[in-house]
Amino acid sequence: MxxxxxxxxxxxxxxxxxxxxxxxxxxxxxxxxxxxxxxxxxxxxxxxxxxxxxxxxxxxxxxxxxxxxxxxxxxxxxxxxxxxxxxxxxxxxxxxxxxxxxxxxxxxxxxxxxxxxxxxxxxxxxxxxxxxxxxxxxxxxxxxxxxxxxxxxxxxxxxxxxxxxxxxxxxxxxxxxxxxxxxxxxxxxxxxxxxxxxxxxPKLDRLRVLPPVPALKKGRNYLVGYVGVMGAQEGIDLLLQAAQYIVQTLGRHDVQFGLVGGGTSLEQMKQLAQEMGIADYVTFTGRVPDQQLLEMLNTSDVCVNPDVANDMNDKSTMNKIMEYMALGKPIVQFDLVEGKVSAQQASLYALKNDPVDMARKIVELLDDPARREQMGAFGRHRVINELxxxxxxxxxxxxxxxxxxxxxxxxxxxx
Missing domain, CATH: 3.40.50.2000 (Glycogen Phosphorylase B;)
Structure with missing residues (x-):
């Protein structure tokens, strides 16, 4: 034996x-x-x-x-x-x-x-x-x-x-x-x-697909979700610029952004959202238990990874990408090598560090439910069978x- x-x-x-x-x-x-x-x-x-x-x-x-x-x-x-x-x-x-x-x-x-x-x-x-x-x-x-x-x-x-x-x-x-x-x-x-x-x-016994929680959308039609650290290289400022473009330039008042996570830049990002005039459209939860994280991501129509395009992020595999895919969510992120290796067809890839292009791709997916469903299904299948x-x-x-x-x-x- x-x-x-x-x-x-x-x-x-x-x-x-x-x-x-x-x-x-x-x-x-x-x-x-x-x-x-x-x-x-x-x-x-x-x-x-x-x-x-x-x-x-x-x-x-x-x-x-x-x-x-x-x-x-x-x-x-x-x-x-x-x-x-x-x-x-x-x-x-x-x-x-x-x-x-x-x-x-x-x-x-x-x-x-x-x-x-x-x-x-x-x-x-x-x-x-x-x-x-x-x-x-x-x-x-x-x-x-x-x-x-x-x-x-x-x-x-x-x-x-x-x-x-x-x-x-x-x-x-x-x-x-x-x-x-x-x-x-x-x-x-x-x-x-x-x-x-x-x-x-990811482990699927933790990342469970749950019913959406409509209240997280704050009365709006769509929710864009993010989970991760609030730090300098995570590009939260770029995500807020994308949100500002969607709300103020495109006039889309039907989109809420839900940002889950803590970090050294959290208070600074909250202040930035206030200064940009989009605080009502952005929910910062800070670090929360798994249940609240899962509720936010399961309610999201699109999930985002705004990690700054640099030498570090280009070579790094981000846990958030795997988590989005495990929950069957379509993704928008910047064009990074390892991000593409992980997500493949589950994501759209915005021009590097271009918040306007990220905003346009988010809206493109929000307005195309069939494509969202197809991309989300691809990502979840990839997690279940490979990742x-x-x-x-x-x-x-x-x-x-x-x-x-x-x-x-x-x-x-x-x-």
Missing amino acids: TASAGNAAGGKPRRVLILVENLPSPFDRRVWQEATTLHANGYAVSIICPTGKGYESRYEAIDGIHIYRYHLPLEAEGAKGYLVEYSLALFHTFRLAWKVHFARGFDVIHACNPPDLLFLIGGFFKLAMGKRFLFDHHDINPELYEAKFGRRDFFYKLMVLFERWSFRSADVSIATNESYKKIAIERGGMKPEDVYVVRSG EWEYEAPKLLAAYARLFPGAAPALQMSK
Whole structure:
């Protein structure tokens, strides 16, 4: 009788410590899907992450996964703010790693960036105690820095150096798409056989198709939905310009915009909507529970991804695209490489960073219900048959089989 994927030859579970800094667990959906999949396949899983709204407990066990959280006193803005945030995060993560080491133990550190400094912890335990180190590459931080600050200066070069050290320290790395895999090999110096593409496929038991909630349309005929972070590189200002063009230039007073998500730019975007004279047409929910997110997206006639066309977003796979497709929604986004790879015929592609063209394409879809239905059906079919998490979970287990050659990746799906 063969052992499950996460068990050593003697039957003892392999122990995994996942490090994540930018979101609490289980709110971070990709990390939680990875953790629950590993747990379902025989691994003992612990997570270290920050606290967050609704996730204030410093320790709790959920679905057999042990979560250790630390408090960050600020959400960083600017280079100095990030320096403080990341320094505190590293201190608390290292401190809690020792706590997990003595309480539960771990055989591998699974580090999810940002920041690209977690190799300091993974590398320490690898060199000092022989632990394995897996680098889960969520964001390309050099390009993220350039997108936020618009320059390639000393700090940009430092980001490239930290990224390279992260890859060089790792026994195995995980990429979210082929663009990221190419970076791991060409910029990070990893061997192709040590890099596994594990996309952020949605789980349909979470992204449920629900009846629309008409009240979210605020008495108007149509709703345009967005879910995601309210930050500089997400292009919310461009989306508001598109909304302004639809309302004021085209004279369309039958369209409401529903924007779900929090972030450092949320209050600034609310103020901008006021200044543009479109505040009544835009609903900002902030960060909300899944039920409210699902209500907004299920009620939407069209969903949008206004991510700015830049080097980072061109190479990145956005979770929101997968979520829109899972719910059968037609999409409008700017013409980005990985956005096209994901959505294909489920989306229209506006000229890069052109809010007027985005506005015209939104209206084009609102006025063509048959095309909306066709595009939405294509996207949902693609998720069900190609992109759902069940197709990515075996690739995650294959990466762990590379770390632990004796582990047979016999898949059990998490609930």
